[in-house]
Amino acid sequence: MKKIEAIIKPFKLDEAKEALSGIGIQGLTVSEVKGFGRQKGHTELYRGAEYVVDFLPKIKLEIVVDDELAEKVALTLQEACHTGRIGDGKIFVLPVEDALRIRTGERGAAAVSVG
Amino acid sequence: MKKIEAIIKPFKLDEAKEALSGIGIQGLTVSEVKGFGRQKGHTELYRGAEYVVDFLPKIKLEIVVDDELAEKVALTLQEACHTGRIGDGKIFVLPVEDALRIRTGERGAAAVSVG
Amino acid sequence: MKKIEAIIKPFKLDEAKEALSGIGIQGLTVSEVKGFGRQKGHTELYRGAEYVVDFLPKIKLEIVVDDELAEKVALTLQEACHTGRIGDGKIFVLPVEDALRIRTGERGAAAVSVG
Amino acid sequence: MIRKLALPALIGALALPGLAFADDGVSPGVFTANNIWMMLAAALVFIMHLGFAMVETGLTRAKNTVNILFKNTFIICSGILTYYLVGFNLMYPGFAEGSAGILGFAGFGLSAGFDAAANTPAYADGGYTYWTDFLFQAMFAATAATIVSGAVAERIKLKSFMLFSAIFVAFVYTIAGSWKWGGGWLDGMGFYDFAGSTLVHSVGGWGALMGIIFLGPRLGKYSKSGRLTPIPGSSMPSATIGVFLLWLGWFGFNGGSVLSGDPAATSFVLVTTCLAAAAGGVGAMIAYSFISSKPDLSMALNGILAGLVGITAGADVINPSFAILVGGIAGALVVFSVITFDKLKIDDPVGATSVHLTCGIWGTLAVGIFSTNPEHSFGIQLVGVLAYAGFTVVCAGTLFAIIRATMGLRVSEEEELEGLDLGEHGMHAYDVNPSTGPFDDAHLRGHAAPVPSTALATES
Amino acid sequence: MIRKLALPALIGALALPGLAFADDGVSPGVFTANNIWMMLAAALVFIMHLGFAMVETGLTRAKNTVNILFKNTFIICSGILTYYLVGFNLMYPGFAEGSAGILGFAGFGLSAGFDAAANTPAYADGGYTYWTDFLFQAMFAATAATIVSGAVAERIKLKSFMLFSAIFVAFVYTIAGSWKWGGGWLDGMGFYDFAGSTLVHSVGGWGALMGIIFLGPRLGKYSKSGRLTPIPGSSMPSATIGVFLLWLGWFGFNGGSVLSGDPAATSFVLVTTCLAAAAGGVGAMIAYSFISSKPDLSMALNGILAGLVGITAGADVINPSFAILVGGIAGALVVFSVITFDKLKIDDPVGATSVHLTCGIWGTLAVGIFSTNPEHSFGIQLVGVLAYAGFTVVCAGTLFAIIRATMGLRVSEEEELEGLDLGEHGMHAYDVNPSTGPFDDAHLRGHAAPVPSTALATES
Amino acid sequence: MIRKLALPALIGALALPGLAFADDGVSPGVFTANNIWMMLAAALVFIMHLGFAMVETGLTRAKNTVNILFKNTFIICSGILTYYLVGFNLMYPGFAEGSAGILGFAGFGLSAGFDAAANTPAYADGGYTYWTDFLFQAMFAATAATIVSGAVAERIKLKSFMLFSAIFVAFVYTIAGSWKWGGGWLDGMGFYDFAGSTLVHSVGGWGALMGIIFLGPRLGKYSKSGRLTPIPGSSMPSATIGVFLLWLGWFGFNGGSVLSGDPAATSFVLVTTCLAAAAGGVGAMIAYSFISSKPDLSMALNGILAGLVGITAGADVINPSFAILVGGIAGALVVFSVITFDKLKIDDPVGATSVHLTCGIWGTLAVGIFSTNPEHSFGIQLVGVLAYAGFTVVCAGTLFAIIRATMGLRVSEEEELEGLDLGEHGMHAYDVNPSTGPFDDAHLRGHAAPVPSTALATES
Ligand SMILES: Nc1ncnc2c1ncn2[C@@H]1O[C@H](COP(=O)(O)OP(=O)(O)O)[C@@H](O)[C@H]1O
Ligand SMILES: Nc1ncnc2c1ncn2[C@@H]1O[C@H](COP(=O)(O)OP(=O)(O)O)[C@@H](O)[C@H]1O
Ligand SMILES: Nc1ncnc2c1ncn2[C@@H]1O[C@H](COP(=O)(O)OP(=O)(O)O)[C@@H](O)[C@H]1O
Numbered sequence A, B, C: 001m002k003k004i005e006a007i008i009k010p011f012k013l014d015e016a017k018e019a020l021s022g023i024g025i026q027g028l029t030v031s032e033v034k035g036f037g038r039q040k041g042h043t044e045l046y047r048g049a050e051y052v053v054d055f056l057p058k059i060k061l062e063i064v065v066d067d068e069l070a071e072k073v074a075l076t077l078q079e080a081c082h083t084g085r086i087g088d089g090k091i092f093v094l095p096v097e098d099a100l101r102i103r104t105g106e107r108g109a110a111a112v113s114v115g
Numbered sequence D, E, F: 001m002i003r004k005l006a007l008p009a010l011i012g013a014l015a016l017p018g019l020a021f022a023d024d025g026v027s028p029g030v031f032t033a034n035n036i037w038m039m040l041a042a043a044l045v046f047i048m049h050l051g052f053a054m055v056e057t058g059l060t061r062a063k064n065t066v067n068i069l070f071k072n073t074f075i076i077c078s079g080i081l082t083y084y085l086v087g088f089n090l091m092y093p094g095f096a097e098g099s100a101g102i103l104g105f106a107g108f109g110l111s112a113g114f115d116a117a118a119n120t121p122a123y124a125d126g127g128y129t130y131w132t133d134f135l136f137q138a139m140f141a142a143t144a145a146t147i148v149s150g151a152v153a154e155r156i157k158l159k160s161f162m163l164f165s166a167i168f169v170a171f172v173y174t175i176a177g178s179w180k181w182g183g184g185w186l187d188g189m190g191f192y193d194f195a196g197s198t199l200v201h202s203v204g205g206w207g208a209l210m211g212i213i214f215l216g217p218r219l220g221k222y223s224k225s226g227r228l229t230p231i232p233g234s235s236m237p238s239a240t241i242g243v244f245l246l247w248l249g250w251f252g253f254n255g256g257s258v259l260s261g262d263p264a265a266t267s268f269v270l271v272t273t274c275l276a277a278a279a280g281g282v283g284a285m286i287a288y289s290f291i292s293s294k295p296d297l298s299m300a301l302n303g304i305l306a307g308l309v310g311i312t313a314g315a316d317v318i319n320p321s322f323a324i325l326v327g328g329i330a331g332a333l334v335v336f337s338v339i340t341f342d343k344l345k346i347d348d349p350v351g352a353t354s355v356h357l358t359c360g361i362w363g364t365l366a367v368g369i370f371s372t373n374p375e376h377s378f379g380i381q382l383v384g385v386l387a388y389a390g391f392t393v394v395c396a397g398t399l400f401a402i403i404r405a406t407m408g409l410r411v412s413e414e415e416e417l418e419g420l421d422l423g424e425h426g427m428h429a430y431d432v433n434p435s436t437g438p439f440d441d442a443h444l445r446g447h448a449a450p451v452p453s454t455a456l457a458t459e460s
Helices: A010-022 A067-081 B010-022 B067-081 C010-022 C067-081 D007-015 D017-024 D028-059 D062-091 D130-151 D158-178 D185-189 D197-215 D236-258 D263-289 D297-312 D320-343 D352-370 D378-406 D413-418 D420-425 D453-458 E007-015 E017-024 E028-059 E062-091 E130-151 E158-178 E185-189 E197-215 E236-258 E263-289 E297-312 E320-343 E352-370 E378-406 E413-418 E420-425 E453-458 F007-015 F017-024 F028-059 F062-091 F130-151 F158-180 F185-189 F197-215 F236-258 F263-289 F297-312 F320-343 F352-370 F378-406 F413-418 F420-425 F453-458
Strands: A002-008 A028-036 A042-046 A049-053 A056-065 A090-095 A098-101 B002-008 B028-036 B042-046 B049-053 B056-065 B089-095 B098-101 C002-008 C028-036 C042-046 C049-053 C056-065 C090-095 C098-101
Touching: A002 A010, A002 A067, A010 A028, A010 A056, A010 A067, A028 B056, A042 E420, A056 A067, A056 C028, A067 A090, A067 C098, A090 B089, A090 C090, A098 B067, B002 B010, B002 B067, B010 B028, B010 B056, B010 B067, B028 C056, B042 D420, B056 B067, B067 B089, B089 C090, B098 C067, C002 C010, C002 C067, C010 C028, C010 C056, C010 C067, C042 F420, C056 C067, C067 C090, D028 D062, D028 D130, D028 D236, D028 D297, D028 E028, D028 E236, D028 E263, D028 F028, D062 D130, D062 D158, D062 D420, D062 E236, D062 E263, D062 E297, D062 E320, D130 D158, D130 D197, D130 D352, D130 E263, D158 D197, D158 D378, D158 D420, D185 D378, D197 D297, D197 D352, D197 D378, D236 D263, D236 D297, D236 F028, D236 F062, D263 D297, D263 D320, D263 F028, D263 F062, D263 F130, D297 D320, D297 D352, D297 F062, D320 D352, D320 F062, D352 D378, D413 D420, E028 E062, E028 E130, E028 E236, E028 E297, E028 F028, E028 F236, E028 F263, E062 E130, E062 E158, E062 E420, E062 F236, E062 F263, E062 F297, E062 F320, E130 E158, E130 E197, E130 E352, E130 F263, E158 E197, E158 E378, E158 E420, E185 E378, E197 E297, E197 E352, E197 E378, E236 E263, E236 E297, E263 E297, E263 E320, E297 E320, E297 E352, E320 E352, E352 E378, E413 E420, F028 F062, F028 F130, F028 F236, F028 F297, F062 F130, F062 F158, F062 F420, F130 F158, F130 F197, F130 F352, F158 F185, F158 F197, F158 F378, F158 F420, F185 F378, F197 F297, F197 F352, F197 F378, F236 F263, F236 F297, F263 F297, F263 F320, F297 F320, F297 F352, F320 F352, F352 F378, F413 F420
Parallel strands: none
Antiparallel strands: A002 A056, A002 A090, A028 A056, A028 B028, A028 C028, A042 A049, A090 C098, A098 B089, B002 B056, B002 B089, B028 B056, B028 C028, B042 B049, B098 C090, C002 C056, C002 C090, C028 C056, C042 C049
């Protein structure tokens, strides 16, 4: 199994979710993160003084899938979240050794399958 | 070493923590995430219009342990967080190549041991 | 490629970021987490009753880098975030199988390089 | 305050308006000024409802905030309407000579307001008009139910509470009130309660206590072993706004209870009121310092309210130095009361019983101790306290019992865990994350319209 | 209210001050009391601006909160200044006998305030002084622009709005107002609008509607297929604070429109006002219960405002029982209006058009139905409604069209997604995370000073 | 305002009450109305304390919010009590003929309130009663300490501040106040300060400045290289609520300083006050537009306060058009003052020194420039400014020095980083996350009771 971690622009979440549903992905976990990268932060102002905020709001998606699905998930996400502008984000693929569905105790691929 | 990542129902955090303490786990990291899965989201209402919120609040636990402990942690968590209802969550086991305790510079298993 | 995950004290974020910039790291992802470990939580009070808050605010850094950089990133972080006091945090190194830059579709090392 | 029932005077006024005026010795200037004072007192008591809403919002969890705000909004709206319909005439029925002074009713609505003299100085010695009278009293009435609202927060079913509070305001508060302010039997006995330490606050407090007993504590407040886990409130700024607004409102609550703008009497009452409030705050701070070295804001705020409730029964008959004593004791009392109730597993999220019941009783009895009026006696004050206790406990208890047996009183455990905002209202109270993250934008959170593709292309 | 223009009286007063006094029959006591009432009414109308700011803040998203607060701060400041400069004398020009009563101007500034009798009882039958007159009217004026502010929130360019609102307050509101309260042509026809259901609320409401039409809905509110996705507000406590403050302010808005502290008249007006507000809240709750079993706080709050707007035109001529009817219908109307406007893709984040326009029209027509004054007629009320509709739609439409064509009206899509707080002000409204996380501490968030190393060493 | 010390009049009143009345020419109506105005002014000044609390809460970080609210709660409570004990009689000692007019004391407590004529028109020309007098003055007193509170926020030890503020209110403010309003030496010289630009605001401002100097800037505000990193406030809605409430309160602060409800005088004062406030807001907006194209809400809000502070010294002697000028200049001044203080590393989180000190001085001097009273002179105004500067700087400086040397002034660096809420109070101010996450529910966050197992089973 693999875990796909994607750091995306927040307003892309909905499209990402739709695209993943389109290829049969039924589960994912989302969190709010801040990203630092080539995309420049914005300048904020307060009482006459400026300061630069480097950390930009991003969304992190985590999807654990069977090995054979991993590439498809990654490409689907890339397509869905692509705008072509700096800061679109990254997708990482990590190995996962096992999975377990808490409700049923199922292990491995069964734990993340639709059932 | 392994990293156990568990996505659980928020109100199970305390029980999970107690259960892990019970098997000697002294450290873990927790974050608030939103989960999308088979558990249905709820309908919210605002000024006469409905909308469905698909993302449900979940808690993510991360625990890095020695290889031999991994299975025990996973099973303990499964038991503690189990309610038998859809949405109980998942447990994933990932390989970890190294660990480092910032305070002491200890590496490997020593970095996450009780010491 | 490797992913470096570091759990650090919040006020160390800035120093960590500076130190990483110093060794050429241009991208990272940050999130707010709560940590449970040997560092004791504090007692809070409300209307005459005490309760112990075990979970302390921590910052999680995630940096994906080429294999050869991993050790350097880990050591740099350890140095930057070190205060010598309990609760300084941990650094974990995880294997990453692939990376993908959403904007360009670049894969592997190129996806996280400066370009 | 005892509203003078000016019915005989009214008749005289109709016959001889000029004389009536002369008799009263109240010039148009005094009448106008008095009435302005009373209208503003009504406005100040009105704003206490926002004060209550904010205190309750601040001291409970964010997942129940919409529910609390809704309840408070409902109470003031429905309270005014039922007071119009029946309340005013139940509370001020004009007990006939020789009546038992327990229950009377002067008819539905406000038609008496159209009597020729109803809005002249003849109506109430030039203190105010009929319309002002109704408005001031109506604003008071809803207060009693609001006190209950905070105590039963975070677990009571919305509809059950709405039913309870509507009946409580329309009938329980008003009938109880008629015994003293309406000129009923307790008034005849010489019981004294200037502005309602008992008639308003204890009545509300007893209702609150019954609610808590019928509901039980919130989930998680007590472990099986009985250990207490505090449940901190969601917003201390809201709680502070609430308490300051309540203090402000008390300028009208007590100041208006003079029932005229009489310079000496009103200003005396405001001085005792503010001194007691200040002493209540400091008293609570001092008392709490024996418990913890870290001062608790919520206790200091409760202390201010305690001082205000404490002085309310005797604000016009207790001298300033004793007002400080009464307020300071109330402030200390509230601290020990909160902690004691918590030990007794009486789970009151906002401390309503401690503030309104404990200190309402204390204030009423304090009149028996400190009053400058030698006719006031501790014994009769105690009789009043007990009479109101008995009546309110029985009425509120019966109401809660019937509601629990029929429509149910408490939300399900799932709903309580998830929050009443979602369960009763399907919405959230706050979304103050200023980022453009998906959880702050409903159109991303829900089944949203796809953002126009141009937007995507231009976002940098 | 129709401000009596006391110019002839002034002349008399100068000649025979003693007699003028006797003529008015107003004693110094009554004059002082009246003027105090009117000054306090001005203070209460002032605080409505905070009420509006809070309602708008609460019902919009946190990423636009600074922008909304800034707009409301600007409106009250600039509104008072333009009213000083030209507004007061445009609205109360003292139309000459036989003038068309459409447009007049009595000159810049407030120099008339230094006339010998301007601050004596001779000025306005002892109701108030010249200075009070200006202050009370100035506080009213800014209200109309504030109504627009909420409707166009979350997408209008700051500078464009500032320009619009300044002109709208200074010229559109004031000229329209002169037709009735200034003694112009509609006053001559017998049109009645006691405190501004039409002159203030509908005028603001028409301006709001034009703004919405020129701007279009917020991104994400409607999908391409036209499906509606609600955009919940950021803070229900703020919205509630706002509505309670508005209700409080209405004590002055309507109570002050009596233009004296006359006991019978003012207290009557406050009673009808509060009954209508309460009925509006309950009416909206009942109406909404046909739509959903889960009560909506924002609708109940809108209902209260609806009741207040509804009774405003006839608060002095509609009896209490009918006031409840007028308010209750307004409360129900607002629910259906909000939902209907939403269906029509008229995206009004705070329901301003439903509250102020729909219920302003209803309240104005209700005078024609329920007034105790037989001279009031439905037909003439309708003429007034239409006249104000026409004038305001044309003026506001022209203004918005010109602004859109020149400086632009709407922020860019990126800015709208990111929030106007960042785009227009470069800052955020909230940072209430109490943890010491890096995103709560600017000195860590931005290019910060390194924390002194001793701090690091001692942190445990 | 100069409180007339009516002691001789009192004696006359005792002898010849009827004549006293006739002499004063004040009817019961006027007396009642005047006293109502003054009581309401006291209520309005009271609510300014909530205004201050909200401004400070809004412009500081969420980790210090409980601490700020607690300080403000303490100040009003302790301020009223010390003013009762000694303050009132230190400030209004009734300097004997020929005394130096520097220090006097009329005894502890309020026993003079029980004099026969203390609450008759004879006490103060029918302007108010003794009790009202005390109340109004007491509400004023606490203001000075509150100004300090904001400036030293986020780093001062709670107990040290409590001690400082109690002494500052009880002795420094009152003795300084006696020099002018108590009829002391500066009053004799012809110094003029209508409602306290200097006596209240500059005194508070000097105290604030000394506090900042003794404490130093907050951690992280300045890097070692001296570069400034702004520390944004936690809630702009709170700051806005605060400023609007302060403006409202100023109706009483300035309006009440007329010391009667005199129609012409009070309404004139309200007009100049509101014009200056509006001009202050606009002035700050314009001034800031030279610094940045993105308008800053906090500066606009400070500008309103600046305008209010600026007009306070001369609200009754500066004509409306000049009031706009005074306010507008104050608004611009505050912007440059904030930025200059920031450059000088005088770290004032809420801008208290800029608002109250800078503009307090400006307002006091403005009387020397714009007053309609030819007896007012710039030179004497300057003497007053310097006298208050010297006295307050010395007193506050000594106090801070002693406290720093004994109990310490500043919290530890750890505590400052972690927040004073946790360090001084062991609690948090906000928890507005509406989800049922573990960090919002204390019973999950702390050592909690296990949730009943049925709850688990039914949670879907
Ligand atoms: N090496 C990295 N490790 C982890 N996250 C990264 C890394 N580089 C970038 N990111 C994340 O990806 C986001 C986008 O990266 P950025 O360099 O701004 O743009 P792009 O991906 O278009 O080149 C960053 O905000 C950060 O969250
Ligand atoms: N493939 C997946 N990858 C990552 N997280 C997942 C995946 N599937 C489910 N989850 C997480 O697990 C949670 C529970 O999953 P769900 O399908 O609702 O119930 P269950 O685990 O009982 O079958 C989801 O809310 C989501 O956070
Ligand atoms: N086994 C673990 N797995 C994951 N995170 C851990 C683990 N142990 C500790 N942590 C994280 O590291 C933080 C610091 O650990 P702690 O034991 O308090 O101090 P130290 O690292 O100095 O020994 C914790 O708050 C927690 O977030």
